[in-house]
Amino acid sequence: MSVPLSYSKGPAAPLLEITIAEALTDAATRYADREALVVCHQQIRLTWADLDREATRVARGLAGLGLAPGDRVGVWATNCVEWVLLQYGTARAGLVLVNVNPAYRSHELSFVLRQSRIRALFLHAADRRTDYRKILRDCTPPGHVVWLGDPSWERMLAGGSAIPAFPSGPHDVVNIQYTSGTTGSPKGVLLTNRNLLNNGLMIAQRLGADERDRICVPVPMYHCFGCVIGSMTSLTTGAAMILPGATFSALATIEAVHREKPTVLYGVPTMFIAELDHPAFDQFSFDSLRSGIMAGAPCPRDVMNRVREKMHCAGVTIAYGQTESSPVVTMSGTADPVDLRVATIGSAMGNTEVKIVNGAGETVPQGEAGEICARGYLVMKGYDEDPEATAKTIDPEGWLHTGDLGVMRDDGYITFTGRAKDMIIRGGENIYPREVEDFLRTHPGVADVYVIGIPDHRLGEIVVAWVKPRVGVELTEGGIRDFCRDQIAYFKIPQHVRFVDSFPLTVTGKVRKVEMRRIEMEGPDELRASIIESSASRAGC
Ligand code: AMP
Numbered sequence: 001m002s003v004p005l006s007y008s009k010g011p012a013a014p015l016l017e018i019t020i021a022e023a024l025t026d027a028a029t030r031y032a033d034r035e036a037l038v039v040c041h042q043q044i045r046l047t048w049a050d051l052d053r054e055a056t057r058v059a060r061g062l063a064g065l066g067l068a069p070g071d072r073v074g075v076w077a078t079n080c081v082e083w084v085l086l087q088y089g090t091a092r093a094g095l096v097l098v099n100v101n102p103a104y105r106s107h108e109l110s111f112v113l114r115q116s117r118i119r120a121l122f123l124h125a126a127d128r129r130t131d132y133r134k135i136l137r138d139c140t141p142p143g144h145v146v147w148l149g150d151p152s153w154e155r156m157l158a159g160g161s162a163i164p165a166f167p168s169g170p171h172d173v174v175n176i177q178y179t180s181g182t183t184g185s186p187k188g189v190l191l192t193n194r195n196l197l198n199n200g201l202m203i204a205q206r207l208g209a210d211e212r213d214r215i216c217v218p219v220p221m222y223h224c225f226g227c228v229i230g231s232m233t234s235l236t237t238g239a240a241m242i243l244p245g246a247t248f249s250a251l252a253t254i255e256a257v258h259r260e261k262p263t264v265l266y267g268v269p270t271m272f273i274a275e276l277d278h279p280a281f282d283q284f285s286f287d288s289l290r291s292g293i294m295a296g297a298p299c300p301r302d303v304m305n306r307v308r309e310k311m312h313c314a315g316v317t318i319a320y321g322q323t324e325s326s327p328v329v330t331m332s333g334t335a336d337p338v339d340l341r342v343a344t345i346g347s348a349m350g351n352t353e354v355k356i357v358n359g360a361g362e363t364v365p366q367g368e369a370g371e372i373c374a375r376g377y378l379v380m381k382g383y384d385e386d387p388e389a390t391a392k393t394i395d396p397e398g399w400l401h402t403g404d405l406g407v408m409r410d411d412g413y414i415t416f417t418g419r420a421k422d423m424i425i426r427g428g429e430n431i432y433p434r435e436v437e438d439f440l441r442t443h444p445g446v447a448d449v450y451v452i453g454i455p456d457h458r459l460g461e462i463v464v465a466w467v468k469p470r471v472g473v474e475l476t477e478g479g480i481r482d483f484c485r486d487q488i489a490y491f492k493i494p495q496h497v498r499f500v501d502s503f504p505l506t507v508t509g510k511v512r513k514v515e516m517r518r519i520e521m522e523g524p525d526e527l528r529a530s531i532i533e534s535s536a537s538r539a540g541c
Helices: 020-030 048-064 081-092 106-115 132-137 151-158 193-207 231-237 250-260 269-276 301-310 338-343 387-393 433-440 477-485 513-522 525-538
Strands: 007-009 035-039 044-047 072-076 096-099 118-123 144-147 173-179 187-192 214-216 240-243 264-267 291-295 315-321 328-331 352-357 369-376 400-408 414-419 424-426 429-431 446-456 460-469 496-499
Touching (some): 020 193, 044 048, 048 151, 106 132, 193 231, 193 315, 193 328, 301 315, 424 446
Antiparallel strands (some): 007 352, 315 328
């Protein structure tokens, strides 16, 4: 008997055919006085009625700046109440929100401002780590710059005008999220109301969430984990969203769990590890938790077990997806046997088709590895201004090719086996080596460079660069890192730099990264020890 093919389809469920702005109006009607948003570090609490009213004020403020429906509004900020208000305010004013990673530095920010034609940018002047105002000075700023936590925000609200009437529908693009590109620059993923709202709804259904839930979101809002798995799941259920801090802090998160009594906790595995290992862990109560979502990187078995046992999180689940798929494609259920939750990334979400294909694009038999593909409402509209890259990712039948590898079991559950793409995941942040290589090649003393990821017990993987200096140039590891510091995001800066005269090559002259990785992993003990030590001392999650 032949083995069935690796194809499965999640349960059919009605999809929402409304806009995010309409969904907010609905939530405000249904859950008016229930808490919608708690921002711990700003000591702010909003009910759904408050959130709806404030979003309208922001929409009017944006209209008052002269922004017209379809214009793009960038938010380059860490988590804050204004981030969420801008998410809903832009949707209500018919604008497109562009998420800009707060870790971006001048090189990346200039690119995104230009590429996405941002007309207004919202940012903090500075925070503990970063002088954003200084970085912006090295770029060409857009027409409107509004400073968060500053009178210019209040001025924008005070200058509000009527929101222009505009035709809007579920299929309109409402958000652009950037992903690191395989081609050297980040790519803007175009996402519609229908993509985002329904992904939130499908996640909520698998979590079994409703308005009595409270979701603790220590992940960044600029990323789909915050602004979809967080915001959209909250919006489609009426569950409150709790933001513990501006950036991730293990202590702020476990304090927020203790004080705000969430029922659901999110995080990438690295965050859960930091929370479990925090010296003050035993002083806090986790009794309110029933579930959680771990996503973004493979979850080690012992971490899953500790979360279940020590964090009172019996129903913790694993979600898998990517920005291009809005993001969640597969997820385990809260009541699935634990083994299934540890060994797999779950099964296809509602209204989602999943298949596994070989290099020729044929669906492979169950039990065989191949590339994970997804189809349905969740597939992005495309990459912004990049039809070529879009056509390479979404085939004519509407299948999104994820670049991730997996094996489908006979029950439709999928084991994640790796990435077809050459990507590094460091503490949940994705890094395309090509992007870092292209940047380092702009250093005047660098003749050539190749970047790889090597395993790290805390961050999952760390970045290692092999640099060939130009003849007669003396380079230092510190010098290379200083060159990166104000120009690229901290998580892309190599933890270790090795200077070489040549690279291991294939017969056709291609660099053998597998061999570079082997040398790093199996090289002399002193070398490996120094890499691990440097990663531990420099890592800042
Ligand atoms: P992003 O577009 O930033 O959401 O990153 C998506 C990528 O993260 C995917 O293509 C996967 O390579 C990886 N990823 C996401 N979820 C998981 C998971 N549960 N297990 C392993 N890798 C994951």
